Amino acid sequence: MLGVDPGLTRCGVGVVDGAPGKPLTLVHVGVIRTSPDDDIGIRLAALERGLEEILDAFRPEAVAVERVFAQHNVRTVMGTAQAGAVAILCGARRGLPVALHTPSEAKAAVTGNGRADKAQVTMMVTRLLRLETVPKPADAADALALAICHVWRGGAQARLAAARAAVPAPRILRKGVGQ
Amino acid sequence: MLGVDPGLTRCGVGVVDGAPGKPLTLVHVGVIRTSPDDDIGIRLAALERGLEEILDAFRPEAVAVERVFAQHNVRTVMGTAQAGAVAILCGARRGLPVALHTPSEAKAAVTGNGRADKAQVTMMVTRLLRLETVPKPADAADALALAICHVWRGGAQARLAAARAAVPAPRILRKGVGQ
Numbered sequence: 001m002l003g004v005d006p007g008l009t010r011c012g013v014g015v016v017d018g019a020p021g022k023p024l025t026l027v028h029v030g031v032i033r034t035s036p037d038d039d040i041g042i043r044l045a046a047l048e049r050g051l052e053e054i055l056d057a058f059r060p061e062a063v064a065v066e067r068v069f070a071q072h073n074v075r076t077v078m079g080t081a082q083a084g085a086v087a088i089l090c091g092a093r094r095g096l097p098v099a100l101h102t103p104s105e106a107k108a109a110v111t112g113n114g115r116a117d118k119a120q121v122t123m124m125v126t127r128l129l130r131l132e133t134v135p136k137p138a139d140a141a142d143a144l145a146l147a148i149c150h151v152w153r154g155g156a157q158a159r160l161a162a163a164r165a166a167v168p169a170p171r172i173l174r175k176g177v178g179q
Numbered sequence: 180m181l182g183v184d185p186g187l188t189r190c191g192v193g194v195v196d197g198a199p200g201k202p203l204t205l206v207h208v209g210v211i212r213t214s215p216d217d218d219i220g221i222r223l224a225a226l227e228r229g230l231e232e233i234l235d236a237f238r239p240e241a242v243a244v245e246r247v248f249a250q251h252n253v254r255t256v257m258g259t260a261q262a263g264a265v266a267i268l269c270g271a272r273r274g275l276p277v278a279l280h281t282p283s284e285a286k287a288a289v290t291g292n293g294r295a296d297k298a299q300v301t302m303m304v305t306r307l308l309r310l311e312t313v314p315k316p317a318d319a320a321d322a323l324a325l326a327i328c329h330v331w332r333g334g335a336q337a338r339l340a341a342a343r344a345a346v347p348a349p350r351i352l353r354k355g356v357g358q
Binding site: 041081088 | 218219221227247260261262263264265267270277279
Protein backbone atom coordinates (compact mmCIF):
# COMPACT_ATOMS: atom_id res chain seq x y z
CA MET A 1 0.00 0.00 0.00
CA LEU A 2 1.41 3.39 -1.04
CA GLY A 3 0.28 6.46 0.89
CA VAL A 4 0.91 9.89 -0.61
CA ASP A 5 0.74 13.17 1.33
CA PRO A 6 0.74 15.48 -1.69
CA GLY A 7 2.74 18.67 -1.90
CA LEU A 8 4.84 20.45 -4.49
CA THR A 9 7.76 21.38 -2.26
CA ARG A 10 7.59 18.23 -0.15
CA CYS A 11 5.50 15.22 -1.16
CA GLY A 12 5.48 12.52 1.51
CA VAL A 13 5.41 8.89 0.38
CA GLY A 14 5.02 5.84 2.60
CA VAL A 15 4.82 2.20 1.61
CA VAL A 16 3.36 -0.24 4.11
CA ASP A 17 2.74 -3.96 3.87
CA GLY A 18 -0.16 -5.46 5.77
CA ALA A 19 -3.78 -6.56 5.87
CA PRO A 20 -6.65 -5.93 8.26
CA GLY A 21 -5.99 -7.85 11.48
CA LYS A 22 -2.37 -8.62 10.59
CA PRO A 23 0.84 -6.84 11.65
CA LEU A 24 1.99 -3.91 9.55
CA THR A 25 5.48 -3.61 8.08
CA LEU A 26 7.28 -0.48 6.93
CA VAL A 27 8.58 -0.98 3.38
CA HIS A 28 9.63 2.56 2.52
CA VAL A 29 9.26 6.12 3.69
CA GLY A 30 10.53 9.23 1.96
CA VAL A 31 9.87 12.68 0.62
CA ILE A 32 9.98 13.82 -2.99
CA ARG A 33 11.06 17.43 -3.15
CA THR A 34 10.89 19.92 -6.00
CA SER A 35 12.29 23.42 -5.96
CA PRO A 36 10.01 26.45 -5.60
CA ASP A 37 12.41 28.18 -8.00
CA ASP A 38 11.36 25.94 -10.88
CA ASP A 39 8.36 26.36 -13.16
CA ILE A 40 5.26 24.46 -12.16
CA GLY A 41 5.59 22.18 -15.20
CA ILE A 42 9.16 21.20 -14.29
CA ARG A 43 8.03 20.53 -10.73
CA LEU A 44 5.07 18.35 -11.71
CA ALA A 45 7.25 16.37 -14.15
CA ALA A 46 9.89 15.84 -11.43
CA LEU A 47 7.21 14.71 -9.00
CA GLU A 48 5.86 12.28 -11.59
CA ARG A 49 9.34 10.80 -12.07
CA GLY A 50 9.80 10.44 -8.32
CA LEU A 51 6.45 8.70 -7.89
CA GLU A 52 7.11 6.41 -10.86
CA GLU A 53 10.40 5.36 -9.24
CA ILE A 54 8.55 4.45 -6.03
CA LEU A 55 5.86 2.55 -7.94
CA ASP A 56 8.48 0.69 -9.98
CA ALA A 57 10.57 -0.15 -6.94
CA PHE A 58 7.84 -1.30 -4.55
CA ARG A 59 4.92 -2.33 -6.80
CA PRO A 60 2.13 -1.42 -4.36
CA GLU A 61 -1.29 -2.96 -4.97
CA ALA A 62 -3.16 0.24 -4.24
CA VAL A 63 -2.55 3.95 -3.69
CA ALA A 64 -4.07 6.18 -1.01
CA VAL A 65 -3.82 9.93 -1.56
CA GLU A 66 -4.79 12.62 0.90
CA ARG A 67 -7.99 14.33 -0.15
CA VAL A 68 -7.40 18.06 -0.60
CA PHE A 69 -9.81 20.63 0.73
CA ALA A 70 -9.82 24.35 0.25
CA GLN A 71 -7.76 25.88 3.04
CA HIS A 72 -6.89 29.38 4.13
CA ASN A 73 -3.93 29.64 1.81
CA VAL A 74 -5.22 29.40 -1.76
CA ARG A 75 -1.75 29.27 -3.24
CA THR A 76 -0.79 26.28 -1.10
CA VAL A 77 -4.02 24.43 -1.78
CA MET A 78 -3.53 24.78 -5.55
CA GLY A 79 -0.05 23.26 -5.35
CA THR A 80 -1.40 20.48 -3.16
CA ALA A 81 -4.26 19.80 -5.58
CA GLN A 82 -1.85 19.73 -8.53
CA ALA A 83 0.57 17.39 -6.75
CA GLY A 84 -2.34 15.18 -5.68
CA ALA A 85 -3.57 15.02 -9.28
CA VAL A 86 -0.17 13.71 -10.40
CA ALA A 87 -0.20 11.05 -7.66
CA ILE A 88 -3.76 9.97 -8.56
CA LEU A 89 -2.81 9.87 -12.25
CA CYS A 90 0.33 7.78 -11.66
CA GLY A 91 -1.67 5.17 -9.75
CA ALA A 92 -4.71 5.09 -12.03
CA ARG A 93 -2.58 4.86 -15.16
CA ARG A 94 -1.19 1.55 -13.86
CA GLY A 95 -4.68 0.26 -13.21
CA LEU A 96 -4.20 0.48 -9.43
CA PRO A 97 -7.16 1.34 -7.25
CA VAL A 98 -6.69 4.90 -5.95
CA ALA A 99 -8.47 5.92 -2.76
CA LEU A 100 -8.77 9.38 -1.28
CA HIS A 101 -8.87 9.82 2.49
CA THR A 102 -9.18 13.04 4.42
CA PRO A 103 -6.48 13.96 6.95
CA SER A 104 -8.96 13.36 9.77
CA GLU A 105 -9.81 9.88 8.48
CA ALA A 106 -6.11 9.02 8.50
CA LYS A 107 -5.60 10.49 11.97
CA ALA A 108 -8.66 8.70 13.32
CA ALA A 109 -7.49 5.41 11.84
CA VAL A 110 -4.11 5.45 13.56
CA THR A 111 -4.85 7.34 16.81
CA GLY A 112 -8.61 6.94 17.27
CA ASN A 113 -8.89 10.73 17.17
CA GLY A 114 -9.55 12.63 13.95
CA ARG A 115 -8.09 15.78 15.47
CA ALA A 116 -4.88 14.24 16.78
CA ASP A 117 -1.75 16.38 16.51
CA LYS A 118 1.36 15.57 14.51
CA ALA A 119 3.23 14.13 17.50
CA GLN A 120 0.41 11.71 18.30
CA VAL A 121 0.19 10.57 14.68
CA THR A 122 3.96 10.07 14.50
CA MET A 123 3.99 8.14 17.78
CA MET A 124 1.18 5.81 16.74
CA VAL A 125 2.67 5.23 13.28
CA THR A 126 5.98 4.33 14.97
CA ARG A 127 4.21 1.93 17.33
CA LEU A 128 1.97 0.33 14.70
CA LEU A 129 4.92 -0.32 12.41
CA ARG A 130 6.93 -1.64 15.40
CA LEU A 131 9.81 0.74 14.68
CA GLU A 132 12.50 1.45 17.25
CA THR A 133 12.64 5.12 16.37
CA VAL A 134 10.25 7.52 14.65
CA PRO A 135 10.21 7.20 10.87
CA LYS A 136 12.46 9.69 9.09
CA PRO A 137 11.88 12.14 7.57
CA ALA A 138 9.36 12.83 10.33
CA ASP A 139 7.04 14.80 8.08
CA ALA A 140 6.46 11.69 5.99
CA ALA A 141 4.55 10.15 8.93
CA ASP A 142 1.31 11.47 7.44
CA ALA A 143 1.92 9.44 4.28
CA LEU A 144 2.41 6.32 6.42
CA ALA A 145 -0.75 7.12 8.40
CA LEU A 146 -2.65 7.34 5.09
CA ALA A 147 -1.28 4.00 3.95
CA ILE A 148 -2.18 2.37 7.29
CA CYS A 149 -5.62 3.98 7.19
CA HIS A 150 -6.19 2.48 3.80
CA VAL A 151 -4.90 -0.97 4.72
CA TRP A 152 -7.47 -1.03 7.51
CA ARG A 153 -10.36 0.80 5.91
CA GLY A 154 -9.65 0.08 2.31
CA GLY A 155 -10.68 -3.54 1.81
CA ALA A 156 -14.19 -2.83 0.57
CA GLN A 157 -13.19 0.42 -1.17
CA ALA A 158 -10.36 -1.30 -3.05
CA ARG A 159 -12.63 -4.06 -4.31
CA LEU A 160 -15.13 -1.45 -5.46
CA ALA A 161 -12.44 0.56 -7.23
CA ALA A 162 -11.06 -2.54 -8.94
CA ALA A 163 -14.57 -3.41 -10.16
CA ARG A 164 -14.97 0.12 -11.49
CA ALA A 165 -11.56 0.03 -13.18
CA ALA A 166 -12.66 -3.12 -15.03
CA VAL A 167 -15.48 -1.16 -16.68
CA PRO A 168 -14.82 -0.27 -20.38
CA ALA A 169 -12.55 2.72 -21.01
CA PRO A 170 -14.16 6.14 -20.45
CA ARG A 171 -15.49 8.00 -23.40
CA ILE A 172 -13.24 10.56 -25.01
CA LEU A 173 -15.39 12.64 -27.29
CA ARG A 174 -13.69 15.13 -29.48
CA LYS A 175 -15.20 17.08 -32.24
CA GLY A 176 -13.68 18.80 -35.22
CA VAL A 177 -10.32 17.02 -35.26
CA GLY A 178 -8.32 18.40 -38.13
CA GLN A 179 -10.92 21.07 -38.77
CA MET B 180 0.41 26.80 -29.97
CA LEU B 181 -1.92 24.62 -27.88
CA GLY B 182 -4.39 26.37 -25.56
CA VAL B 183 -6.06 24.34 -22.81
CA ASP B 184 -9.14 25.44 -20.87
CA PRO B 185 -8.93 22.82 -18.13
CA GLY B 186 -11.90 20.92 -16.76
CA LEU B 187 -12.67 17.37 -15.76
CA THR B 188 -16.05 17.06 -17.45
CA ARG B 189 -15.13 19.23 -20.43
CA CYS B 190 -11.56 20.22 -21.20
CA GLY B 191 -11.32 22.66 -24.10
CA VAL B 192 -8.33 22.36 -26.44
CA GLY B 193 -7.44 24.73 -29.26
CA VAL B 194 -4.44 24.64 -31.58
CA VAL B 195 -3.53 27.83 -33.41
CA ASP B 196 -0.70 28.56 -35.80
CA GLY B 197 0.73 32.06 -35.92
CA ALA B 198 3.29 34.59 -34.76
CA PRO B 199 3.05 38.15 -33.44
CA GLY B 200 2.11 40.43 -36.34
CA LYS B 201 1.19 37.57 -38.66
CA PRO B 202 -2.24 36.09 -39.48
CA LEU B 203 -3.51 33.35 -37.21
CA THR B 204 -4.72 29.97 -38.47
CA LEU B 205 -7.01 27.50 -36.75
CA VAL B 206 -5.40 24.06 -36.68
CA HIS B 207 -7.72 22.22 -34.33
CA VAL B 208 -10.45 22.83 -31.80
CA GLY B 209 -12.14 20.26 -29.60
CA VAL B 210 -13.23 19.16 -26.17
CA ILE B 211 -11.99 16.19 -24.18
CA ARG B 212 -14.77 14.85 -21.98
CA THR B 213 -14.67 12.45 -19.08
CA SER B 214 -17.66 11.09 -17.22
CA PRO B 215 -18.60 12.38 -13.75
CA ASP B 216 -19.62 8.79 -13.00
CA ASP B 217 -16.02 7.59 -13.16
CA ASP B 218 -13.42 7.71 -10.39
CA ILE B 219 -11.12 10.71 -10.41
CA GLY B 220 -8.14 8.52 -11.34
CA ILE B 221 -9.91 7.08 -14.37
CA ARG B 222 -10.89 10.61 -15.43
CA LEU B 223 -7.39 12.05 -15.09
CA ALA B 224 -5.90 9.10 -17.00
CA ALA B 225 -8.49 9.57 -19.79
CA LEU B 226 -7.72 13.28 -19.94
CA GLU B 227 -4.00 12.52 -20.16
CA ARG B 228 -4.61 10.15 -23.09
CA GLY B 229 -6.75 12.76 -24.87
CA LEU B 230 -4.10 15.46 -24.43
CA GLU B 231 -1.33 13.12 -25.56
CA GLU B 232 -3.30 12.41 -28.74
CA ILE B 233 -3.55 16.13 -29.44
CA LEU B 234 0.15 16.68 -28.73
CA ASP B 235 1.11 13.74 -30.95
CA ALA B 236 -1.17 14.84 -33.77
CA PHE B 237 -0.34 18.56 -33.89
CA ARG B 238 3.12 18.84 -32.27
CA PRO B 239 2.63 22.35 -30.81
CA GLU B 240 5.76 24.29 -29.85
CA ALA B 241 4.28 25.57 -26.61
CA VAL B 242 1.30 25.07 -24.33
CA ALA B 243 -0.84 27.74 -22.67
CA VAL B 244 -3.06 26.61 -19.78
CA GLU B 245 -5.66 28.71 -18.03
CA ARG B 246 -4.50 29.69 -14.57
CA VAL B 247 -6.92 28.42 -11.93
CA PHE B 248 -8.04 30.58 -9.05
CA ALA B 249 -10.12 29.66 -6.05
CA GLN B 250 -13.72 30.32 -6.94
CA HIS B 251 -17.03 30.05 -5.14
CA ASN B 252 -17.46 26.38 -5.86
CA VAL B 253 -14.63 24.50 -4.17
CA ARG B 254 -15.58 21.19 -5.75
CA THR B 255 -15.35 22.67 -9.25
CA VAL B 256 -12.08 24.47 -8.60
CA MET B 257 -10.44 21.25 -7.38
CA GLY B 258 -11.41 19.41 -10.57
CA THR B 259 -10.16 22.34 -12.64
CA ALA B 260 -6.86 22.42 -10.73
CA GLN B 261 -6.41 18.67 -11.18
CA ALA B 262 -7.20 18.81 -14.90
CA GLY B 263 -4.87 21.81 -15.28
CA ALA B 264 -2.09 19.89 -13.53
CA VAL B 265 -2.40 17.05 -16.08
CA ALA B 266 -2.23 19.54 -18.97
CA ILE B 267 0.82 21.27 -17.48
CA LEU B 268 2.47 17.89 -16.88
CA CYS B 269 1.82 16.65 -20.44
CA GLY B 270 3.45 19.74 -21.91
CA ALA B 271 6.39 19.95 -19.50
CA ARG B 272 7.18 16.25 -19.84
CA ARG B 273 7.83 16.84 -23.55
CA GLY B 274 10.12 19.74 -22.77
CA LEU B 275 7.60 22.25 -24.13
CA PRO B 276 7.38 25.68 -22.53
CA VAL B 277 4.13 25.84 -20.53
CA ALA B 278 2.61 29.24 -19.81
CA LEU B 279 -0.27 30.06 -17.50
CA HIS B 280 -2.61 32.91 -18.36
CA THR B 281 -5.60 34.12 -16.39
CA PRO B 282 -9.02 34.17 -18.06
CA SER B 283 -8.94 37.97 -18.04
CA GLU B 284 -5.53 38.04 -19.74
CA ALA B 285 -6.94 35.83 -22.50
CA LYS B 286 -10.10 37.93 -22.82
CA ALA B 287 -8.12 41.16 -22.87
CA ALA B 288 -5.78 39.77 -25.54
CA VAL B 289 -8.55 38.93 -28.00
CA THR B 290 -11.21 41.57 -27.21
CA GLY B 291 -9.26 44.37 -25.55
CA ASN B 292 -11.47 43.92 -22.48
CA GLY B 293 -10.52 41.62 -19.61
CA ARG B 294 -14.15 41.39 -18.57
CA ALA B 295 -15.59 40.56 -21.99
CA ASP B 296 -18.44 38.03 -22.04
CA LYS B 297 -18.41 34.66 -23.76
CA ALA B 298 -20.16 35.94 -26.90
CA GLN B 299 -17.58 38.71 -27.40
CA VAL B 300 -14.70 36.28 -26.93
CA THR B 301 -16.25 33.81 -29.40
CA MET B 302 -16.90 36.56 -31.94
CA MET B 303 -13.34 37.90 -31.77
CA VAL B 304 -11.80 34.41 -31.92
CA THR B 305 -13.91 33.73 -35.03
CA ARG B 306 -12.80 37.00 -36.60
CA LEU B 307 -9.11 36.65 -35.67
CA LEU B 308 -8.96 33.13 -37.09
CA ARG B 309 -10.87 34.30 -40.21
CA LEU B 310 -13.50 31.58 -39.81
CA GLU B 311 -16.81 31.73 -41.64
CA THR B 312 -18.73 30.41 -38.64
CA VAL B 313 -18.02 30.30 -34.92
CA PRO B 314 -15.67 27.50 -33.87
CA LYS B 315 -17.45 24.37 -32.66
CA PRO B 316 -17.86 23.22 -29.99
CA ALA B 317 -18.54 26.82 -28.94
CA ASP B 318 -17.29 26.29 -25.41
CA ALA B 319 -13.83 25.54 -26.76
CA ALA B 320 -13.50 29.20 -27.81
CA ASP B 321 -11.79 29.94 -24.49
CA ALA B 322 -9.04 27.47 -25.34
CA LEU B 323 -8.51 29.22 -28.68
CA ALA B 324 -8.47 32.61 -26.94
CA LEU B 325 -5.76 31.30 -24.61
CA ALA B 326 -3.70 30.04 -27.53
CA ILE B 327 -4.07 33.38 -29.36
CA CYS B 328 -3.24 35.27 -26.16
CA HIS B 329 -0.06 33.27 -25.84
CA VAL B 330 0.94 33.66 -29.49
CA TRP B 331 0.76 37.41 -29.00
CA ARG B 332 2.02 37.77 -25.45
CA GLY B 333 4.15 34.71 -25.23
CA GLY B 334 7.25 35.48 -27.25
CA ALA B 335 9.39 36.66 -24.36
CA GLN B 336 7.80 34.25 -21.89
CA ALA B 337 8.42 31.26 -24.15
CA ARG B 338 12.09 32.15 -24.57
CA LEU B 339 12.40 32.47 -20.80
CA ALA B 340 10.70 29.13 -20.21
CA ALA B 341 12.91 27.43 -22.79
CA ALA B 342 15.99 28.84 -21.07
CA ARG B 343 14.69 27.54 -17.73
CA ALA B 344 13.93 24.13 -19.19
CA ALA B 345 17.54 23.89 -20.35
CA VAL B 346 18.72 24.11 -16.73
CA PRO B 347 19.86 20.76 -15.23
CA ALA B 348 17.11 18.41 -14.03
CA PRO B 349 15.46 19.38 -10.74
CA ARG B 350 16.60 17.77 -7.57
CA ILE B 351 14.70 14.76 -6.35
CA LEU B 352 15.81 14.13 -2.79
CA ARG B 353 14.53 11.04 -1.11
CA LYS B 354 15.62 9.61 2.15
CA GLY B 355 15.37 6.15 3.56
CA VAL B 356 14.82 4.22 0.33
CA GLY B 357 14.46 0.55 1.19
CA GLN B 358 14.42 1.29 4.89
